[in-house]
Amino acid sequence: MTTTAYRMPAEWAPHAATWIAWPHNPEDWPGKFQPIPWVYAEIVRHLSRVEQVHILVNDLAAESRATGILKRGGATLTRVHVHRWPTDRV
Numbered sequence: 001m002t003t004t005a006y007r008m009p010a011e012w013a014p015h016a017a018t019w020i021a022w023p024h025n026p027e028d029w030p031g032k033f034q035p036i037p038w039v040y041a042e043i044v045r046h047l048s049r050v051e052q053v054h055i056l057v058n059d060l061a062a063e064s065r066a067t068g069i070l071k072r073g074g075a076t077l078t079r080v081h082v083h084r085w086p087t088d089r090v
Contacts, residue, residue, distance in 0.1 A: 017052035017081075020044070022066045023090045024058055037066070041073030048076040056085045 009015065023040055026033040047053045053075075057063045063082050070080060 015051075017054055018047050019054045019056070021056040021087045021090045022058075022062060024062055024087075025089055028090060037069050038073065041069045041075060044070055044080060045073050045075045048079040052079050052081065054081045054083060056083050056087055058086045059084060 020040070020043075023029075023033070023036045029036050044053050044055070055066060057066050063084060067077075067082065071077060
């Protein structure tokens with residue numbers, strides 16, 4: 001048996017921040033993608049009230065879109081950290 005130092009902590013376990021990838025692939029939500037970034041903004045709004053949130057975005061254009069939605073959605077932007085790191089799925 002191989003062991004590693006990695007583990008998946010429970011949702012309620014103490015942690016320094018939450019990491020998510022910003023949604024960008026409409027195929028992940030066939031015919032329902034339009035509201036998905038706003039759903040993510042709502043999640044980030046709640047999280048950013050109490051902790052740091054790190055968000056992966058594909059590029060500068062995605063960063064601008066995400067930041068605009070987060071701002072309009074009421075996220076605490078001082079606790080939101082955007083990182084350009086391309087992903088193929090969320």
